[in-house]
Structures are given as C-alpha cells and as structure tokens.
Amino acid sequence: MPPASEVPNRDTDTVRRVVRWFEGNGRTLPWREAADHAWGVLVSEVMLQQTPVARVLPLWREWMARWPSPEALAGASPAEAVRAWGRLGYPRRALRLRECAAAIVRDHQGQVPCEESVLRALPGLGDYTAAAVVSFAFGTRTAVLDTNVRRVIARVWGGEALPPGHTTRAERVRALALVPDDPKESVRWNIGAMELGALVCLSRNPRCDECPIQDRCAWLDAGRPGLGVRTTPRQPWHGSDRQVRGRILALLREASAPINLTEHASLENVDPGQLDRCLESLVADGLARLVSAEQGTFGL
DNA sequence: TAAACGTGGTA
DNA sequence: TTACCAAGTTT
Numbered sequence: 307m308p309p310a311s312e313v314p315n316r317d318t319d320t321v322r323r324v325v326r327w328f329e330g331n332g333r334t335l336p337w338r339e340a341a342d343h344a345w346g347v348l349v350s351e352v353m354l355q356q357t358p359v360a361r362v363l364p365l366w367r368e369w370m371a372r373w374p375s376p377e378a379l380a381g382a383s384p385a386e387a388v389r390a391w392g393r394l395g396y397p398r399r400a401l402r403l404r405e406c407a408a409a410i411v412r413d414h415q416g417q418v419p420c421e422e423s424v425l426r427a428l429p430g431l432g433d434y435t436a437a438a439v440v441s442f443a444f445g446t447r448t449a450v451l452d453t454n455v456r457r458v459i460a461r462v463w464g465g466e467a468l469p470p471g472h473t474t475r476a477e478r479v480r481a482l483a484l485v486p487d488d489p490k491e492s493v494r495w496n497i498g499a500m501e502l503g504a505l506v507c508l509s510r511n512p513r514c515d516e517c518p519i520q521d522r523c524a525w526l527d528a529g530r531p532g533l534g535v536r537t538t539p540r541q542p543w544h545g546s547d548r549q550v551r552g553r554i555l556a557l558l559r560e561a562s563a564p565i566n567l568t569e570h571a572s573l574e575n576v577d578p579g580q581l582d583r584c585l586e587s588l589v590a591d592g593l594a595r596l597v598s599a600e601q602g603t604f605g606l
Numbered sequence: 607t608a609a610a611c612g613t614g615g616t617a
Numbered sequence: 618t619t620a621c622c623a624a625g626t627t628t
Contacts, residue, residue: 352624354625355625355626356611356613356625358613358615358623358624361613361615393612394613395613396613396625398611398612398627399611402626430627431626434626435625453624454624472607472608504624510616510621541610541611543612543620547611551611551612552613555612
C-alpha cells in the first residue's frame with residue numbers, strides 16, 4: 307500500500323457533482339436502458355473494448371437480436387461469430403465472446419456470474435470488463451478503471467495530462483478511494499466518470515469550459531501542462547502484419563466458400579513470406595481454417 | 607513486461 | 618496526408 311499521503315480525501319462533493327452532471331448530460335445508450343440485462347451489458351462491454359460507441363451500436367443490436375442469451379451464442383459456430391463481428395475490429399474478441407458464452411452455459415447454468423473474480427476468469431474479460439459488468443449490471447460497489455476514468459482522475463486529482471501507459475497500483479488505490487460507499491451511488495460515479503471522460507475530459511482536446519468540476523481540477527489549475535506530449539510510440543500501420551491480417555479476414559468474411567489466398571488477386575502486392583506468416587497466425591488464432599493445402603484454400 | 611492485436615473517424 | 622485515438626486483453 308502507498309503511504310496515506312498519496313491517498314486523497316474522499317472528495318465526496320466533487321464525486322457528487324460528476325453524478326449530477328451525468329444525470330443531465332449522459333447519453334441514453336441501449337445497454338444502459340436495460341441495465342438489468344447482464345448479458346447485454348457484458349456483450350456491450352466486450353464490443354466497446356478499444357472501440358468507439360458509434361461503431362458498436364448497430365452491431366450490438368444485431369447480436370442481441372440474434373443471440374439474446376449466453377445459451378444462444380454458445381450454440382453459434384466460431385465462423386458465424388467472426389462473420390457477425392464484421393468490421394468492429396480485433397476479431398479475436400468475437401471468438402472469446404463466444405467462448406465466454408459457452409463457459410457461462412457450462413459452468414454457470416447459463417447465468418452471467420455476478421462476482422467480479424468469477425467474471426474475470428472468463429475468456430475475453432479482463433480487469434476493466436469484469437468490474438464494468440458487476441457495477442453496471444449488478445450494482446455492486448467496485449472501481450471501474452477504463453481509459454476515461456483514469457484520465458479524469460489523473461487530471462483532477464493528479465494534475466497530470468494523461469495517466470501512465472499501464473494501470474498502476476497507486477491509480478487503483480486512488481480510484482477505489484473515490485468510489486462512494488453506497489452501491490447505487492458507486493454505479494452512478496463509475497458511469498458518470500466514464501461519460502465525463504468520453505464527452506468532456508477528452509484526451510486531445512478537452513472541453514474544460516464545459517466541465518462540471520473545472521474548479522476542482524488540479525491539472526486545469528496548473529495550466530493544463532503536458533498536453534500533446536507523446537507517450538508511447540505507435541507501430542507503423544502500412545504494410546504491417548495487422549493490416550495484412552485484416553485484409554485477409556475481410557476476404558474470408560465475404561466469401562461464402564473456401565477461397566485461395568496464396569494466389570489471390572487482391573493480395574498480389576503482399577510479400578509471400580508475410581502472407582504465409584499471417585495466414586499461419588490467423589489459423590493459430592482460430593480465425594481462419596486451412597481447407598486444402600494443395601489448393602491453398604482457406605475459410606473461416 | 608512489452609508487444610501484438612483491427613478499424614475507421616477526425617484534425 | 619499522417620497521426621492520433623476509441624469503454625482492453627492476452628501472451
């Protein structure tokens with residue numbers, strides 16, 4: 307544990323102001339409307355990992371209509387899940403979500419577990435998602451630490467432009483200290499802090515003049531230092547394995563039958579070695595299937 | 607622990 | 618146009 311000097315006061319008043327702001331400014335999103343539907347919350351949280359709300363909305367509606375329960379999704383094939391994932395990105399999430407559904411059916415009587423540690427053990431659910439599900443779907447008091455909440459806390463109580471590259475122990479301690487004792491209020495704070503980070507306390511262009519706690523922000527007080535400082539270098543995209551894997555997967559999603567990928571016209575400009583490497587990794591990930599080695603054909 | 611993992615909107 | 622970035626997880 308860090309020394310007590312690093313643990314801020316509860317700061318109940320600032321927390322309450324964020325909650326009030328959310329009540330008047332929060333978006334009405336479908337997975338919030340039916341917050342008692344744990345499966346819907348879980349699906350939304352997985353889809354929202356590193357993915358903007360606007361892109362998730364139509365896919366979430368499709369998935370909930372098609373697979374309204376863990377049992378329903380558990381009955382789908384991996385290929386169906388990957389195809390239905392469309393262009394949401396990080397398609398391994400589709401496989402893991404389906405595996406998650408199967409585990410829920412197999413080990414939890416088809417009911418989404420309500421314990422954070424149990425959820426954390428399911429495929430595709432990490433610290434953030436497990437906390438989000440117990441908070442938003444079950445109303446349990448816990449600290450939900452996503453990139454939005456981390457940024458809000460880093461600025462308001464830390465005076466820093468951005469949180470560290472990975473979640474630190476100190477961040478968790480500080481975050482938990484801010485969570486209200488009352489479970490219902492803790493949920494409002496979690497979702498309100500996330501929404502504040504998503505709509506106002508933006509990473510690059512924060513709208514501090516619209517912020518309900520601008521007079522409580524250590525970072526704004528300090529003159530917003532460090533904005534625009536590059537933290538982690540980005541990997542090049544053009545020509546990367548990621549790009550090639552994405553192109554391959556796009557072809558596989560569209561194809562209704564196995565297709566030749568080693569001599570595919572749209573992959574002509576890809577280095578054969580890289581193509582082989584990407585195909586191999588996709589097969590290893592369960593995102594592609596070698597149908598015929600002789601013909602070089604693959605399917606989902 | 608660092609690196610890998612998709613995609614498309616925005617400035 | 619390039620670069621950033623959006624409710625992270627896994628190995």
